[in-house]
Amino acid sequence: MSVAKTAILPDAAARLIEELGPEIVLTGAATAPYCRDWHGDVQSDAIAVLRPRSTAEVQACVRAAAALGLGIVPQGGGTGLVLGAVPDRPAEQVVVSLERMTRIRLLDAENYSAVVEAGAVLEQFKDAVAAAGLFFPLSLGAQGSCRIGGNVSTNAGGVNVLRFGMTRELVLGLEVVLPDGQVFNGLSQLRKDNRGVDLKQLFIGGEGLYGIITAVSLKLLPAPDQVATALVALARLPDAIALYRRARHACCDLMSAFEFMPPIAMTLAQEAMPDLAMPMEATHPAYALIEISGSGLVDIDDLMQRFLESAFESGLALDGVIAQNQAQAKNLWAIREGMNIGQAQRGRHLRTDISVPLSRLADFVAEAEAAILQDQPGSTCVSYGHVGDGNVHLNVLPDPHLAPDEIDAQIHAAKKIVNNVLDRYAGSISAEHGIGRLKKPDFEARLLPVHRHLLTTLKKALDPAMTMNPGCLFDMY
The missing domain is CATH 3.30.70.2740 (Alpha-Beta Plaits)
Structure with missing residues (x-):
C-alpha cells in the first residue's frame, strides 16, 4: 500500500529551510526512507524531514512547524509495526527524526541509572551499559535499529517483560518538548518520588500525541554473570502453560524469558537462515524457549538442570536441549528471531499483537x-x-x-x-506494539465513551492545535 503524494504547500519546505537551516531540513527524495514502514508495506511522503541535534533544536523545529500549521510526526528508528511514525497526510505533515540525538548524557554506576538521548540505538546503549558492568534488560528483535525514545513512546515490551516489566517499568524520568515548544524537564533519577501526579506517564506509551521525548532517565541493574537457556519440546500448547507455572514456582524471579513457538517456527527460521543449526527436529506440536539468569551465589546452570529433570519426570517435557555456551544460546534465540524474518519473506500476512x-x-x-x-x-x-x-x-x-x-x-x-x-476473551488488540494508525479503526470501535473523553480532554489541554502526531491513535477532530 502507498499513500499518493498530494499538492504540497508551495513554500512550506523553503520556509522551514530558511528558519532551521539546510543541515536540519531534508526535502524531496531524501525524505523517502523516513516515510515508509518497517516491512515496506506502506510508502508515504512528507513536506520535509527535520533532524534536530539537540533539545533546543527540537524546540525550534516544533515552533517552526506549528507556525506553518503543520502536523508533526515524531520518529525514532522507524521499526514500529503499527504506522505510528509514518505520515499519512503528506501535504500537511513533517517528520521530526531523533536519529541525531544519540548521546549518553550520564551513566551513574553507583546509582544504577543512566540519562540517554532519545535517538540512541537500543543495542548500542545496552553495549555501553554492559561495558560499565551493568545491565539494561529491554530486549527486542529490532534492538539493532530501534531507538530509546521510540521504545518509551510505544511502551515497548520484548522477551524480558516477564521479569523486568514493560519499558514503563524501566523509566525514571523524561525530558519532553511540548506542542508549544516548552520543555518538560522531568529527568529524575529517583526511585521514589511521590510529589503528586507522575507526569511522565502521560508520555510513556503516548505514541507522540502529547510531545516529543528528547531524553530518558533509565533504571539499570547488576549485570547477570550466569545465564541458562533451554529449548523444550511439548505435546501441546496447554502443556507450555503448565510448564510455565512450574517454572514460575521453581525458578521464581530468576526466570527472565519464557517463549512459546509452534513447530513451523523452525521451518520459517531455516527458510530465513539456511545455515542455522536446528537443535531438534520440528516434530512436536509446541516448543518453549526458557531463559533464567542471575549473579552471585545462585548456581543458575544447576537450577535449570534440576527444573528440566522434574519436567521430564512429570511427563510435561518430551525432549529438550540446554545451551552449553553463549554461541548455542544465541543459536536457540536465532530460531525465535528467524521465524519473524521467515514470515516476512513469505509475503504480506496478518501480524497481530x-x-x-x-x-x-x-x-x-x-x-x-x-x-x-x-x-x-x-x-x-x-x-x-x-x-x-x-x-x-x-x-x-x-x-x-x-x-x-x-x-x-x-x-x-x-x-x-x-x-x-x-x-x-476480554483481551487487548495491542499488547506491546501500540495503536498507531494501523490499529486505529479497531481501537476506536472498542473505545468506551469515558475513555474517549479522557483522551480527548488531555489532548485538547496539551495540544489544542492538534499539532503532535495527528491521525495517530484516534481522530479527535
Whole structure:
C-alpha cells in the first residue's frame, strides 16, 4: 500500500529551510526512507524531514512547524509495526527524526541509572551499559535499529517483560518538548518520588500525541554473570502453560524469558537462515524457549538442570536441549528471531499483537486458529509469543497462490475473526506494539465513551492545535 503524494504547500519546505537551516531540513527524495514502514508495506511522503541535534533544536523545529500549521510526526528508528511514525497526510505533515540525538548524557554506576538521548540505538546503549558492568534488560528483535525514545513512546515490551516489566517499568524520568515548544524537564533519577501526579506517564506509551521525548532517565541493574537457556519440546500448547507455572514456582524471579513457538517456527527460521543449526527436529506440536539468569551465589546452570529433570519426570517435557555456551544460546534465540524474518519473506500476512489472561491463552489460540482455518483453509496460522504475560502474536499467512487483492481480503477477514474471538476473551488488540494508525479503526470501535473523553480532554489541554502526531491513535477532530 502507498499513500499518493498530494499538492504540497508551495513554500512550506523553503520556509522551514530558511528558519532551521539546510543541515536540519531534508526535502524531496531524501525524505523517502523516513516515510515508509518497517516491512515496506506502506510508502508515504512528507513536506520535509527535520533532524534536530539537540533539545533546543527540537524546540525550534516544533515552533517552526506549528507556525506553518503543520502536523508533526515524531520518529525514532522507524521499526514500529503499527504506522505510528509514518505520515499519512503528506501535504500537511513533517517528520521530526531523533536519529541525531544519540548521546549518553550520564551513566551513574553507583546509582544504577543512566540519562540517554532519545535517538540512541537500543543495542548500542545496552553495549555501553554492559561495558560499565551493568545491565539494561529491554530486549527486542529490532534492538539493532530501534531507538530509546521510540521504545518509551510505544511502551515497548520484548522477551524480558516477564521479569523486568514493560519499558514503563524501566523509566525514571523524561525530558519532553511540548506542542508549544516548552520543555518538560522531568529527568529524575529517583526511585521514589511521590510529589503528586507522575507526569511522565502521560508520555510513556503516548505514541507522540502529547510531545516529543528528547531524553530518558533509565533504571539499570547488576549485570547477570550466569545465564541458562533451554529449548523444550511439548505435546501441546496447554502443556507450555503448565510448564510455565512450574517454572514460575521453581525458578521464581530468576526466570527472565519464557517463549512459546509452534513447530513451523523452525521451518520459517531455516527458510530465513539456511545455515542455522536446528537443535531438534520440528516434530512436536509446541516448543518453549526458557531463559533464567542471575549473579552471585545462585548456581543458575544447576537450577535449570534440576527444573528440566522434574519436567521430564512429570511427563510435561518430551525432549529438550540446554545451551552449553553463549554461541548455542544465541543459536536457540536465532530460531525465535528467524521465524519473524521467515514470515516476512513469505509475503504480506496478518501480524497481530494481542494479550489475553494467561489462564485462557491456550483456549484463545485454539479457538481463533480453528475459526480462521474454517474460513480460510489455505492459510497458515503461526501463533507464538510470551507465555508469562499472556501476549500472543497470532499471525496468518494467506495462501501464496492467491492474487494480491485476494490476499488483502483474507488478511482483513482474518483480522476481523481474531478480534471477534479476542473480544469474547476480554483481551487487548495491542499488547506491546501500540495503536498507531494501523490499529486505529479497531481501537476506536472498542473505545468506551469515558475513555474517549479522557483522551480527548488531555489532548485538547496539551495540544489544542492538534499539532503532535495527528491521525495517530484516534481522530479527535
